[in-house]
Amino acid sequence: MKQSIYTWLDERLHFHKIKEVVDKKDVPIHKHTIWYYLGGMTLFLFIVQFVTGMLLLFYYRPSAEEAFESVQYIMNEVYFGWLIRSIHSWAANVLVAVVVLHMISVFFMQAYRKPRELTWMSGVILLFITLGFGFTGYLLPWNQLAYFATAVGTEMAGSVPFIGQWILEFLRGGPDITGATLNRFFAIHVWILPAAFFLFVILHLYQVQLHGMSIPPNIESKGSMKFYPDFLMRDAVGWLIAIGILAALAALFPWELGEKADPFAPAPPGIKPEWYFMFMFQALKVLPATIGPIAGDVLGVVVFSIGALLLVLIPLFDKKAEHGQSNPTLKWIGIIVIIFIIAMTIWGELD
Amino acid sequence: MNRRKFTDWLLRIASIPVAASIIYPIIRFFQPPETAEGTATTVEAATVDELAVDEYKIFRFGARPGILLRVSEDDYRAFAATCTHLDCIVQYRDDKRMIWCACHNGLFDLSGRNVSGPPPRPLEEYQTNVVGDKIYVTRT
Numbered sequence: 278m279k280q281s282i283y284t285w286l287d288e289r290l291h292f293h294k295i296k297e298v299v300d301k302k303d304v305p306i307h308k309h310t311i312w313y314y315l316g317g318m319t320l321f322l323f324i325v326q327f328v329t330g331m332l333l334l335f336y337y338r339p340s341a342e343e344a345f346e347s348v349q350y351i352m353n354e355v356y357f358g359w360l361i362r363s364i365h366s367w368a369a370n371v372l373v374a375v376v377v378l379h380m381i382s383v384f385f386m387q388a389y390r391k392p393r394e395l396t397w398m399s400g401v402i403l404l405f406i407t408l409g410f411g412f413t414g415y416l417l418p419w420n421q422l423a424y425f426a427t428a429v430g431t432e433m434a435g436s437v438p439f440i441g442q443w444i445l446e447f448l449r450g451g452p453d454i455t456g457a458t459l460n461r462f463f464a465i466h467v468w469i470l471p472a473a474f475f476l477f478v479i480l481h482l483y484q485v486q487l488h489g490m491s492i493p494p495n496i497e498s499k500g501s502m503k504f505y506p507d508f509l510m511r512d513a514v515g516w517l518i519a520i521g522i523l524a525a526l527a528a529l530f531p532w533e534l535g536e537k538a539d540p541f542a543p544a545p546p547g548i549k550p551e552w553y554f555m556f557m558f559q560a561l562k563v564l565p566a567t568i569g570p571i572a573g574d575v576l577g578v579v580v581f582s583i584g585a586l587l588l589v590l591i592p593l594f595d596k597k598a599e600h601g602q603s604n605p606t607l608k609w610i611g612i613i614v615i616i617f618i619i620a621m622t623i624w625g626e627l628d
Numbered sequence: 629m630n631r632r633k634f635t636d637w638l639l640r641i642a643s644i645p646v647a648a649s650i651i652y653p654i655i656r657f658f659q660p661p662e663t664a665e666g667t668a669t670t671v672e673a674a675t676v677d678e679l680a681v682d683e684y685k686i687f688r689f690g691a692r693p694g695i696l697l698r699v700s701e702d703d704y705r706a707f708a709a710t711c712t713h714l715d716c717i718v719q720y721r722d723d724k725r726m727i728w729c730a731c732h733n734g735l736f737d738l739s740g741r742n743v744s745g746p747p748p749r750p751l752e753e754y755q756t757n758v759v760g761d762k763i764y765v766t767r768t
Contacts, residue, residue, distance in 0.1 A: 354661040357653035
């Protein structure tokens with residue numbers, strides 16, 4: 278019976294071809310193999326976000342009048358609502374950290390070199406999409422902190438030369454943060470970004486499948502293991518631990534809701550963005566009002582935008598990696614950037 | 629049973645509570661919590677000058693609608709306004725002097741009894757009290 282159902286489906290869906298591909302997939306073993314698990318962990322955390330996000334949609338109401346109350350309702354009334362929302366919030370933060378680590382490991386292993394340039398580029402775009410999820414999701418509970426953090430964040434986007442004002446009004450749905458902003462952020466958070474995410478994640482995974490895992494230059498591989506079941510099982514152990522950690526975090530530290538946003542109240546002290554935006558926030562804060570003829574914040578935003586573009590294009594200008602050589606200059610630039618980001622983040626959090 | 633098989637079984641059995649601890653909260657989450665039913669058993673339904681004789685009003689009784697009729701000068705009657713057939717909201721027909729449900733032509737008399745059409749049960753009756761110029765409705 279089981280066999281005949283399988284045969285029936287296989288004749289139509291060609292499972293055996295998928296099986297052939299999976300059977301052929303190997304994961305190289307060497308001293309940096311552990312970093313390969315970060316990709317799978319990222320994907321898993323995204324699935325957690327999709328599942329919990331879909332659940333939250335059953336109760337969340339995207340309007341200035343009701344958003345805060347509906348999240349309050351989820352936290353206080355809905356069965357396991359506190360768990361689902363806290364996991365969504367915690368996983369979002371863990372996800373950003375894991376995505377960044379994933380990127381850093383790929384950077385230092387120079388895994389972006391030919392023929393994997395597009396894997397890197399789609400990956401960096403997925404990082405930006407992840408940050409977009411974080412930025413738009415932060416506002417959705419419509420509380421004081423998020424309200425003013427969004428005011429600051431969108432104001433920064435407004436500093437982009439030429440198109441800044443347009444971006445600002447596009448994001449806010451007008452000159453100010455109102456219920457219209459909430460609607461837009463909601464639409465971006467639950468439709469536009471997930472659609473973009475799917476597009477790029479398919480591109481990303483297709484290439485990972487096509488080219489296999491990259492072995493860093495100058496590293497000797499000590500053989501390989503089968504992706505299925507050996508690697509996937511190890512992946513699964515990590516996912517199980519991740520679920521356990523998320524559930525524990527949600528139970529011990531349920532995500533706070535704070536006070537409902539009031540557009541006519543003065544901003545409370547302690548307004549700050551999510552930690553992963555802190556380095557930009559802090560850098561723009563400490564820049565002088567004008568640098569030469571240019572406004573300080575405009576210059577800051579321009580520098581960050583160019584930095585983001587360069588990050589995407591790394592594979593194109595690392596010519597050494599293409600020939601399988603390490604690139605100490607680029608490595609040191611990477612280390613300096615990471616130190617700068619960490620230092621700015623700590624400074625901002627302590628400030 | 630060797631060690632490998634034993635671990636294998638252990639893993640399989642352990643996967644059941646793990647799956648259950650993920651799936652159970654999700655299933656429960658879908659179930660809407662009972663709405664705050666409104667513990668009040670008495671509400672102010674209308675004021676005396678709001679209703680002339682032979683007029684009616686739909687009022688809120690907690691989360692549910694109620695219907696208040698003024699049958700004569702000092703005779704007010706109140707019922708649950710939810711039709712016992714398929715949950716439409718009923719209305720008062722002064723031409724018939726009956727409570728009528730427009731959805732499937734159900735009729736209730738002025739005591740809330742189902743007299744014709746599909747409704748299977750009478751409407752739940754409430755007590756009315758006039759205090760000053762306010763009409764209070766009480767659920768018993």
